[in-house]
Amino acid sequence: MEGSRPAPVGTGHPSGRAPQPSRLADPALHQVDPTDPWSSWSWLTNATPVVRLADEGESARWHLLGYEQMKEALQDPVLFSSRNTAEAFGRSSFELIPGELDPPEHRRYRQLLNPAFAPGAIKVLEPAIRQVCNELIDGFQDRGGCDLIADFAFLFPTTIFLRMLGLPDDRRDEFVDWTHRFTRPTSPEDRQVVQDLIDRTLGDVFAARRDQPREDMASFLVTCELDGRPLEVRELLGIGRLLFIAGLDTVAATLGWCFHHLAFQPGQRRHLIEHPDSVPLAVEEFLRYYSVVTSTRSVSEDTELTGCPIKKGDIAVVPLAPANRDPRSFPDADEFLIERRPNRHVGFGLGPHRCLGAHLARTELRIALEEWHRRIPDYVVPDGVELPSSGFDALYGVGTSVPMLDSLPLVWK
Numbered sequence: 336m337e338g339s340r341p342a343p344v345g346t347g348h349p350s351g352r353a354p355q356p357s358r359l360a361d362p363a364l365h366q367v368d369p370t371d372p373w374s375s376w377s378w379l380t381n382a383t384p385v386v387r388l389a390d391e392g393e394s395a396r397w398h399l400l401g402y403e404q405m406k407e408a409l410q411d412p413v414l415f416s417s418r419n420t421a422e423a424f425g426r427s428s429f430e431l432i433p434g435e436l437d438p439p440e441h442r443r444y445r446q447l448l449n450p451a452f453a454p455g456a457i458k459v460l461e462p463a464i465r466q467v468c469n470e471l472i473d474g475f476q477d478r479g480g481c482d483l484i485a486d487f488a489f490l491f492p493t494t495i496f497l498r499m500l501g502l503p504d505d506r507r508d509e510f511v512d513w514t515h516r517f518t519r520p521t522s523p524e525d526r527q528v529v530q531d532l533i534d535r536t537l538g539d540v541f542a543a544r545r546d547q548p549r550e551d552m553a554s555f556l557v558t559c560e561l562d563g564r565p566l567e568v569r570e571l572l573g574i575g576r577l578l579f580i581a582g583l584d585t586v587a588a589t590l591g592w593c594f595h596h597l598a599f600q601p602g603q604r605r606h607l608i609e610h611p612d613s614v615p616l617a618v619e620e621f622l623r624y625y626s627v628v629t630s631t632r633s634v635s636e637d638t639e640l641t642g643c644p645i646k647k648g649d650i651a652v653v654p655l656a657p658a659n660r661d662p663r664s665f666p667d668a669d670e671f672l673i674e675r676r677p678n679r680h681v682g683f684g685l686g687p688h689r690c691l692g693a694h695l696a697r698t699e700l701r702i703a704l705e706e707w708h709r710r711i712p713d714y715v716v717p718d719g720v721e722l723p724s725s726g727f728d729a730l731y732g733v734g735t736s737v738p739m740l741d742s743l744p745l746v747w748k
Contacts, residue, residue, distance in 0.1 A: 380657040385641045394648045400657040402664035410686040415632035432573030457694040468706045480746035492586040501551030537575040588739030592625035616674045622682030626655040627737040714747040
């Protein structure tokens with residue numbers, strides 16, 4: 336077997352126990368190698384596509400694990416509403432626009448933002464994105480090693496975000512710190528501090544651009560109109576928060592899993608180097624195989640899903656990881672096929688709330704893989720290094736973070 340990466344556990348739970356859906360939060364579910372917790376979700380998805388996690392007062396929390404169940408929920412924003420879900424993630428006064436709105440209100444803001452994130456608009460940004468990537472690689476290539484997470488994965492999307500917003504690069508470490516503290520707060524008070532810092536910074540930027548517009552995203556937002564009027568401060572902050580929250584740790588986490596995978600799969604890495612035209616296909620498979628996004632919905636009416644009676648007010652948690660490993664929808668679901676065709680993964684979600692920044696994220700991932708392997712084709716994880724991971728509580732619907740490696744040391748000659 337190529338590399339030393341542990342094989343997926345597949346349908347057999349590592350503890351040897353039979354599936355116990357009512358005890359989904361049991362720590363035994365995590366008795367797998369910390370760098371391959373995805374296998375737990377493969378096991379559970381095979382066991383049952385819908386799980387009732389826990390009762391919370393008069394409501395219940397459901398996990399929709401199967402591909403078809405995920406599809407049904409995300410394509411029905413009336414029955415599975417995006418409103419009233421913020422408290423499930425520990426924040427009640429940090430509205431994200433349009434992410435926490437339902438149609439038709441959602442559609443108005445989405446149509447306003449779509450042009451800025453359309454394929455053509457992102458294509459124009461490619462040279463700048465490639466420049467950022469190479470600037471970062473310049474900083475550590477000659478050292479013969481780096482921590483992929485700290486030195487590249489977080490800095491890459493954060494720098495792009497800052498430049499799109501019109502903020503200086505010297506605020507990069509500050510924004511990375513805010514991302515960590517928002518998604519993994521030490522206390523509710525610390526999260527509130529970070530929320531206030533984000534709002535204050537965004538508010539200052541929007542105010543400055545009203546006076547002196549530039550060629551950046553902040554200027555676009557303050558000069559565009561909705562229903563013939565400029566956006567209010569509340570709306571600007573809601574949109575700015577979403578752009579901040581949605582695009583930084585998700586790309587960083589995916590980059591970590593991409594490079595971890597390729598560090599232990601030199602044959603697949605060599606394939607990408609020798610066949611660069613296959614990089615876009617590999618990006619799609621990484622998005623399927625290592626899905627990091629979890630959506631949460633509030634059920635607006637009594638309904639039934641796969642024979643499960645779900646009541647009004649219940650919470651539906653939709654982790655995309657198990658849906659993208661559902662063997663009922665993906666042949667060889669637990670195998671990473673670098674040129675998988677077709678690949679109808681839902682790494683960016685589905686329905687009206689499908690990720691606004693999907694084209695930008697794809698471009699960032701593709702350029703990162705292209706430029707890194709052009710300059711650093713051979714690298715390994717040093718022997719004996721532990722690879723801690725975190726954020727998997729979000730897959731249970733009890734956290735705000737995404738599953739990621741906290742550190743990934745790489746070395747090369």
